[in-house]
Amino acid sequence: MKTITGIPGSPGIAIGKVFLYTNQNLKVPVYPIEEKEADGEMERLFEAVEKTRNDLQELKERSKKQNGEKDLEIIETHLMILDDPDLADQVRKEVSQQLVNAERALEVVISRTVEALERSADEYLKERTMDFYDVFNRVMHHLLYLERTTLYEIQHQVILVSGTLLPSEVLTLNKTYVKGFALDAGGKTSHTAILARSFEIPAVLGLVDITSQVSSGDVIIADGNEGKVIIRPDRETIEEYVTRLTKWESHEKKLLELHELPAVTTDGHRVHLRANLEIPEEVESALIHGAEGVGLYRSEFLFLKPGEIADEQEQYEAYAKVLKGMGSQLPVTVRTIDVGGDKVIPELQVSDEENPILGWRAVRFCLSRRDIFRTQLKAMLRASVHGQLRIMFPMISGIEELEDVLNELDEVKQECREQEIPFDESIQIGTMIEVPAAALISDIIAQRVDFFSIGTNDLIQYTIAVDRGNEKIAYLYQPFHPGVLRFIRMIIDSGHKAGIPVGMCGEMAGDPLSTVLLLGLGLDEFSMSPAALLEVKRIIRSVNLHEAQELVDDIMEMQSYRDINTYVRKWMNERIKFFKY
Ligand code: PEP
Ligand code: MG
Secondary structure, eight states, X not given: OEEEEOEEEEOSEEEEEEEEEOOSSOOOOOOBOOGGGHHHHHHHHHHHHHHHHHHHHHXXXXXXXHHTTTTHHHHHHHHHHHXXXXXXXXXXXXXXXXXXXXXXXXXXXXXXXXXXXXXXXXXXXXXXXXXXXXHHHHHHHHHTTOOOOOGGGOOSOEEEEESXXXXXXXXXXXXXXXXXXXXXXXXXXXXXXXXXXXXTOOEEEOOSSGGGTOOTTOEEEEETTTTEEEESOOHHHHHHHHHHHHHHHHHHHHXXXXXXXXXXXXXXXXXXXXXXXXXXXXXXXXXXXXXXXXXXXXXXXXXXXXXXXXXXXXXXXXXXXXXXXXXTTSEEEEEOOOOBTXXXXXXXXXXXXXXXXXXXXXXXXXXXXXXXXXXXXXXXXXXXXXXXXXXEEOSOOSHHHHHHHHHHHHHHXXXXXXXXXXXXXXXXXXXXXXXXXHHHTHHHHTTTOSEEEEOHHHHHHHHHTXXXXXXXXXXXXXXXXXXXXXXXXXXXXXXXXXXXOEEEOSGGGGOGGGHHHHHHHTOOEEEEOGGGHHHHHHHHTTSXXXXXXXXXXXXXXXXXXXXXXXXXXHHHHHHSOOOOO
């Protein structure tokens, strides 16, 4: 038995067998061969191709059974690439002329093909690069006699152990079978962690090398509350954790009693608690946990599944589903596509930017793909007749960008009027404030929009210059850094001076340790994963605004996040009874 510590990524406890997912970071060996060995190398290659063909055929059958015809097109494309005689000829030439091993020759040929595709003017061809990489990866695993695991293989309850896990992979895996995640990499506000919390899957991240410490089939305990993984636990430890799990579940059940009560302090100060959603199906959980609307619907998740670019109708249906689900009175804040960083649309973006976090993200992406942007705005306007849809723009960094997106919206509105498409003429428009420059000019931005939502996940990342997904520097990612707190205060004050409500949809809004501080700073709306709502409500209902403001006065005088963390933790522990095992 061994315990390793990481970062608590998503609360809850999972006990089960490991499914080790290991198809990342493949190292391609390079070595010279003699002329007489060339045929042998090609034989090895054909053997690997044959095995890959069998895998793909099997996958096709399984996928047909599970999803009908839906994913077949991708698999067919992969089979076509695999059987391309020209590719095989090129590899043969590379092996015999350069006298290199089959792995190296294959790598060279695939890179050349992908480069040519990227230069092509044909969008369809450009979009095939990911398919080439996928096939390459499969063949390479067989060449190296490595076992390649795929998420499709998960057919029974497991804890998924992996180096990293992309948000798009979390979306596609079968959630009824995955009881927990334990990952080498990742930070608390990475989108993988956010999705784990949304789907209520316990997760421990930043474990550094758990992938080399376990094998598939090993029993582990993933404790997402404390950020620990226990490898091959003994019977006593398992029993102890089963008891903890039962206690945790009954604590969660008890919180459900609060779901219809308002989020109001003991002296009558009312705030609103809303849900962050990634997929429309989460509405149910939002309602169970008493959400008063949606503070952030991350629409980009409609585009992140491989092979799926949602068209206008699909988007309209998704937005309408959320609006109808929430009822006509509660606001539903749909954020325009926020891709880039750790969310890459496989069909539209290739993740080859040097600084993706500072790169082609969010509105920057939308303003350079106005076709996609306008389609989305139209879908939102069409859906707006079904309830209180609010449009929110992410990553606004300045007034020019804001004017540009607002003009685009005006034009799409005009188009709807001309085509007699009904929409909500008084639709509310807001921006996320998550770029430091936007925080500094929040007084100017506030003049032009109906609401603000503070995106602390990015605001902290950009303010402290700390990559939110990098476990090596996770210790620097501090919501209570005085610089961050000053920004939050500045944004709230700017919003209030302009008479608009200020919300927060970054993970800080759902962190119980921050609740009283944010109340004291004057935050109007807290938006978070549905499962976090009731604990935050419990805290709000047990304090008064005056004491929250006093707490803010005290901590705003402090100079270090360490002191603030200690002070807030002590303050909270003295007043609030937190769940303990
Ligand atoms: C944020 O940055 O705080 C936010 C809510 O957006 P995302 O996590 O999707 O970047
Ligand atoms: Mg953000």
